[in-house]
Amino acid sequence: MLFVDQISVSLANTTILDRVEFRALPGEITAVIGPNGSGKSTLMRAMSGDIPYEGNIELNGHNIDTLQPWELATIRAVLPQKSVLAFSFTVSEVVNIGLCNGIGAESNKIIFDALSCVGLLGFSQRQYSELSGGEQQRVQLARVLAQVWKPQESVKPRWIFLDEPVSSLDIAHQIEVMNIAKDYAHSGGGVIAIMHDLNLTSMYADNIAILYQGKKLCQGKPQDVMTDEWLSRAYECDLRVNTSPHPPSMYILPHLAVSRSKSDQ
Amino acid sequence: MDSLSGYFQNTGVDDRVTSGRRAHKILLVALLLACLLSITIGPVDVSLWLVLQKLATGQSLTNLEHIIFLDIRLPRLITGICVGSALAVSGAVMQGLFRNPLADPGLVGVSAGAGVGAIIAIVMGGFLPVFINNFFGDYLIILSAFLGGWVSAIVLYRIATHNGQTSVATMLLAGIAIGAFAGAISGVLIYIADDKQLRDLTFWGLGSLASATWGKVMGAGPLILISIAIASTLGRGLNGLALGEATAAHIGISTQRLKNIAVCTVAAATGAAVAISGGIGFIGIVVPHLLRKTIGPDHRTLILNSGFLGAIILILSDMISRVITAPSELPIGIVTAVLGAPVFLWILLSKRNASVW
Amino acid sequence: MLQRCERVSLRVTMLKLAFCLALLTLNNAYADSYSSNSKRVVSIGGSVTEIVYALGEQNRLVARDSTSSYPVEATELPDVGYMRALSPEGVLSIGPGLIIAEEGSGPRETIDLLNEASIPFITIPDTFSREGIIAKVVAVGEALGVQTQAARLSKKINAELTAAEEKSRLYNGVRKKVLFILSTRGGKILASGQNTAADSIIKMAGGINAISEFSGYKPLSDESITVAAPDVIMMMDRGGDHVIANEKLFAKPSISTTPAAKTKSVIRMNGLYLLGFGPRTASAVGDLHTALYPE
Numbered sequence: 001m002l003f004v005d006q007i008s009v010s011l012a013n014t015t016i017l018d019r020v021e022f023r024a025l026p027g028e029i030t031a032v033i034g035p036n037g038s039g040k041s042t043l044m045r046a047m048s049g050d051i052p053y054e055g056n057i058e059l060n061g062h063n064i065d066t067l068q069p070w071e072l073a074t075i076r077a078v079l080p081q082k083s084v085l086a087f088s089f090t091v092s093e094v095v096n097i098g099l100c101n102g103i104g105a106e107s108n109k110i111i112f113d114a115l116s117c118v119g120l121l122g123f124s125q126r127q128y129s130e131l132s133g134g135e136q137q138r139v140q141l142a143r144v145l146a147q148v149w150k151p152q153e154s155v156k157p158r159w160i161f162l163d164e165p166v167s168s169l170d171i172a173h174q175i176e177v178m179n180i181a182k183d184y185a186h187s188g189g190g191v192i193a194i195m196h197d198l199n200l201t202s203m204y205a206d207n208i209a210i211l212y213q214g215k216k217l218c219q220g221k222p223q224d225v226m227t228d229e230w231l232s233r234a235y236e237c238d239l240r241v242n243t244s245p246h247p248p249s250m251y252i253l254p255h256l257a258v259s260r261s262k263s264d265q
Numbered sequence: 266m267d268s269l270s271g272y273f274q275n276t277g278v279d280d281r282v283t284s285g286r287r288a289h290k291i292l293l294v295a296l297l298l299a300c301l302l303s304i305t306i307g308p309v310d311v312s313l314w315l316v317l318q319k320l321a322t323g324q325s326l327t328n329l330e331h332i333i334f335l336d337i338r339l340p341r342l343i344t345g346i347c348v349g350s351a352l353a354v355s356g357a358v359m360q361g362l363f364r365n366p367l368a369d370p371g372l373v374g375v376s377a378g379a380g381v382g383a384i385i386a387i388v389m390g391g392f393l394p395v396f397i398n399n400f401f402g403d404y405l406i407i408l409s410a411f412l413g414g415w416v417s418a419i420v421l422y423r424i425a426t427h428n429g430q431t432s433v434a435t436m437l438l439a440g441i442a443i444g445a446f447a448g449a450i451s452g453v454l455i456y457i458a459d460d461k462q463l464r465d466l467t468f469w470g471l472g473s474l475a476s477a478t479w480g481k482v483m484g485a486g487p488l489i490l491i492s493i494a495i496a497s498t499l500g501r502g503l504n505g506l507a508l509g510e511a512t513a514a515h516i517g518i519s520t521q522r523l524k525n526i527a528v529c530t531v532a533a534a535t536g537a538a539v540a541i542s543g544g545i546g547f548i549g550i551v552v553p554h555l556l557r558k559t560i561g562p563d564h565r566t567l568i569l570n571s572g573f574l575g576a577i578i579l580i581l582s583d584m585i586s587r588v589i590t591a592p593s594e595l596p597i598g599i600v601t602a603v604l605g606a607p608v609f610l611w612i613l614l615s616k617r618n619a620s621v622w
Numbered sequence: 623m624l625q626r627c628e629r630v631s632l633r634v635t636m637l638k639l640a641f642c643l644a645l646l647t648l649n650n651a652y653a654d655s656y657s658s659n660s661k662r663v664v665s666i667g668g669s670v671t672e673i674v675y676a677l678g679e680q681n682r683l684v685a686r687d688s689t690s691s692y693p694v695e696a697t698e699l700p701d702v703g704y705m706r707a708l709s710p711e712g713v714l715s716i717g718p719g720l721i722i723a724e725e726g727s728g729p730r731e732t733i734d735l736l737n738e739a740s741i742p743f744i745t746i747p748d749t750f751s752r753e754g755i756i757a758k759v760v761a762v763g764e765a766l767g768v769q770t771q772a773a774r775l776s777k778k779i780n781a782e783l784t785a786a787e788e789k790s791r792l793y794n795g796v797r798k799k800v801l802f803i804l805s806t807r808g809g810k811i812l813a814s815g816q817n818t819a820a821d822s823i824i825k826m827a828g829g830i831n832a833i834s835e836f837s838g839y840k841p842l843s844d845e846s847i848t849v850a851a852p853d854v855i856m857m858m859d860r861g862g863d864h865v866i867a868n869e870k871l872f873a874k875p876s877i878s879t880t881p882a883a884k885t886k887s888v889i890r891m892n893g894l895y896l897l898g899f900g901p902r903t904a905s906a907v908g909d910l911h912t913a914l915y916p917e
Contacts, residue, residue: 050511073517080515086364086507087562093281097504098516147516308715329714332739337711459838460818461726464706475709476731592685592712593703 001025002047002159002190007055009042016042017053018214026157026190028206029181033195035235038211040194041081044163047192048078060156076159077147081167081194083140085128091115091139092124098147110149114142117180119173133168141165141177148189159190167196178204198239202226202250210234226250285566288556292573296346299577303345303584304338308591336479343486344477344541345583346576349548351489351538353575355531356549357556357568358496361503362527363433366557369549370535372440373528374417377447379539382413387465388454406469407481407540414536417443422528431524469543473597474583477541485537492534493572499527500565507562545598547605548575554612578604658767660719660742666705667724669900670746671696673762674722676901677771685716687727691894692902710735722765724748748899750822752783755899775901782904783826790828790911798914799832800824800889801852801882806866810841811876819897820856826903827910829854844876854914855882858897859890889913 004022008015017039024030034040046053049064049072057064060075067075077098085094095111115121118138123131128139148158162181166174174197182204185191195201201208202222209219212234218225231239231252238255305313311333319326326334355370363372370376386409397405421443425436455463502523505513513520538545552575556567582600589595664685665671671690674680680695687705690696702713705724710732713721718741725748727733736743744765746758756776763772802820804812814820815836824831832852833842842850855871872883882888891913895906 045511048511048515050514069514069519070517073515078512078515080509080512083512084509087366087557089504089507089562090281093504093561093563094508097501097508308712310715328739332735333711333714336735336738337714456840473707475707476729478731587709587711590701590703592709592715593688593701594707594709594712596707 001058001060002030002192003056003058004043004047005056005058007043007046007053007057009039009046009051009053016214017046019055020211020214020216022209022216022219024190024192024207026159027185027188029185029191029193029204030207030209031193031195031201031205032209032211033198033201033234034211034217037213038234039214040211041163043211044078044161044192044194048076048161059159073147074158075148075156076161077144078161079141079144079163079165081163083136089128090124091120091126091128091131094128094139095143095146098143110146111142114146114149115139117145118142119176134170134173137165137168138173138177141180145180145184157188157190159192160184162191162193164194164196166200174200198226198231198252199250202252222250226252281561281563282566285560285563285570288560288566288570289573292570292577296573296577296580299580300342300346303342303580304334306584307333307338307587309333340479340482341474341477341583342580343482344474345580347482347486347489348474348538348542348545349576349579350493350572351534351575352545352548352579353552353571354493354496354568355535355538356575357553357564357571358499358503358527358531359549360553361499361506361564362524363437364507366554367550370531371549372437373531373535374421374440374443374447375414375532375535376539376544377444378417379410379414379536380544381417381447381450382409382411383469383540384451384454384458384466385409385413387462387469388458404480404484407484410469410540411485411536414539415532417447418528418532418536430521431528433524473594474542474579475594481541485541488537489534492530492537493569495526496530496534497568497572499523499530500563500568503527503564503568545579545601547601547609548579551605551609551612552578555608558612558615658720658765662717662719663766664702664713664716664718664721665690665723666702666708666721666727667746667748668692668894669748669758669898670722670724670762672894672898672900672902673759673775674766676759676775677763677766677768679766679768679771682766684718685713689894692898708732714739714741720744720765722746722762750819750899752780752787752826755783755901755903756780758900779901779904783907786904786907786911787826790826790907793828793911793915795915795917797828797830798853799851800829800854800856800914801832801847801850801880802856804839804858806871806874811847811874812839813842813847814839819899822899823896823903823907823910824856826907827914829910829914842876847876848879851880853881853885854887854889855880856889856891856910858893 002024004020006019006021007017008019009017020039020043022032022043032040032043042051045051047057049069059072064072089097092111092115095114096107099107099110111124112121115124118141120135120138120142123135123139128136131139144160148160150158160181165181166177169177178200181191181193185206193205195205205222207219208222208225210217210225210230217234218230226241228240231241239252240255241250241252243250309329311330313334316326316330316334319330352370356368359368359370359372360366362368383406386406390405421436421439422431424439425431425433455466458466502513502518505516505518506520506523508516510520513523553567553571556570556574560566560570579597579601582597582604586595586597586600661682662684663674663679663682665674665683666687668689668691671683671686672692674683675693675696683696683699685700685702686696687708688701688703689705700716702716703709705727707729708727713732713736721736721741721743723743724746727745733743744761746761746765748754749757756779759772759776759779763769763775802814802824804814804820806812813833814831815833815838816831817837818839821831832850833846835846855877868886868888871888872878872886877883889910891906891909895902896910
């Protein structure tokens, strides 16, 4: 389990996260949504161990502050929002970088499988820098998957943290990536995803937390959390949740294309 | 060159690691050949075969054979191996650390500091107590250069490290500042130097293996070899760093420890190399580039291969510098520049279409 | 007064000393005569090479260094490189029997290796004066085993130099201030202060070194040049970046204020001829004197 216990993050006298408490279970996709500036990225960075914070974060029962980087790396992998790469590595080399012991037949198999998973097997010898933004993002996902390839390692679940994983992808690939995340969760792994797209979130997330101005507004199952009230309050505009019967699903649309503050005038 | 790259590619997923390992073997053989060439070719006509026979049968060598092989060529060869590999490995590590293909060992402040150290020894040496001068003799300059390089690297590193985190961007800028400061100190010392001291300084700066002695080899050699051995373990870490510092930490690399070790090994290897051979340029930049183009940027094999190739190039450059204007000698810096600049240009031109190095 | 036994032991000690000294001298003499007969001589240093030729011993030369540019025949000999950056293997490849080198040759490691190879390496002291030149000639003569010719040559040089210096001393016009500029590279004017070869030759030719505040070659600030107010500027005339055309020289703001610029007085002479302090120095002094005081 991932347990974020009352963490606060401040930067230059500004409070970015204020005593946020948040839980995620393996076997399901937990999404974190909220408007820009709500602290989603900061929460992700704190959970990934990038920035200092007040409070506790526990992963699989260990306080992440007590774990060495290499120990953490065996439990969780992080897909950043934007990736950089220096030097002319090939696609398969990039995927290989994440592996702790990256040379050998077993590693080759994992890389092969990871690239198949994201649909880029034929790209293994291509130069990473020559790919499109979307293709590069999928290579990074393959790297992340390769790092924590077995979703369950001797009964302990492994985790993937995804920071806006589908922002640069076209819709077919968005669905593909979310399906991969769903498969990973259903195999026993844990998935935390910062999401921008509310509809995709409602389609795939099993558990959703909404952040607003550095605090957690609410957390729960989609049907409990994705309501007009919560969403409109968080996003400061009039949002309506609609349901469609075939297939049974929610879709969220803005009621009027103006923000609430303007409509109050 | 395309067919050469093709030779190194096969269909496996980690083909470039394989080609990197294959390159180890090829370069090692090439290094042995270069050593053989360098020790047999020279202005004086002595036969290596004859010397080996004599050694094998227990005969004693003539004075000339002894001096040429054991006192001139052999220490020069070993110095060339040490200095060439030190500069190339330092270049590869620096480029990985700064994620910039133009980084060179001098960036960490070592060359500037070593230069100041040498100048201080040359100009102020006379003010030291006599027993120090007698004890160290000519090694005073070497020791001083090495210490200068170290002090400079430490100062630089401290400036760039805050709260246990080292910012490579700050290191770059601090390097410029320290370089300027070192230049100012050097300027003052040059001003008060007399002619002989100035000439000594010029020759130290030009870079040469001509003054290679067993003493220098014994002093600098082990330090360089240990540094290279440690640097070659940084391969996976530097690969990770290529994805950015945050991601490198996510995949389990202790980035601060990596930076500490990288800077230490570069300071030690470059400091020792510059101290015994003066300033020799181009090797640190051109060798890793050449290798990246043929076997790829994977640091796990790049670092050691850079060491081999750097040694080969410096040995061959030294051989050329001894022979081409015999009986006089061309400064080795000129040879490495003449060899290095066209190669560098060729790399630039062929990479014009690529967006990334 | 010493007791008898003390006198005996003293005598014995002195005999031993004398015997040792004799051995040493004989040894040295033997070594000297062994090497001083050598037909494979390498001369290092422009003035040393000039002296070898002046002594008529050039047939014994097998190589020279890069500063040995006079006479022209010398440049046809193999060049072992710059005198302060000699390569040991390069020198050994000539198969020398004797090396005569101007003071300051090196580096140390090369000299050590040549000593190890048992090749006699004779250092010739280099002082910028008439006595210094004589000493050079004597030392080279000693090294080559031609002391008689050396004595003759040094007598000739002594006479010529004395005459030249006398002429300079007798000049009763206003002495001119001379600024010797070594280079203007990089915008810095590198000039000669006291105790350099240039300083000595200026004085021998009857001029005054415009710079008296420091020793050696140092860059001058613009104000110092104006204060120094040289009447004449002296430079070496070899090609390359040390040479700057007269117009450009006088255009420099610091120089344009000097009396030298107003009268456009520049003297250029060959570096080795002017500053080498060898057999031609007397003539160089004369030429410089004439150039300074044409009347």
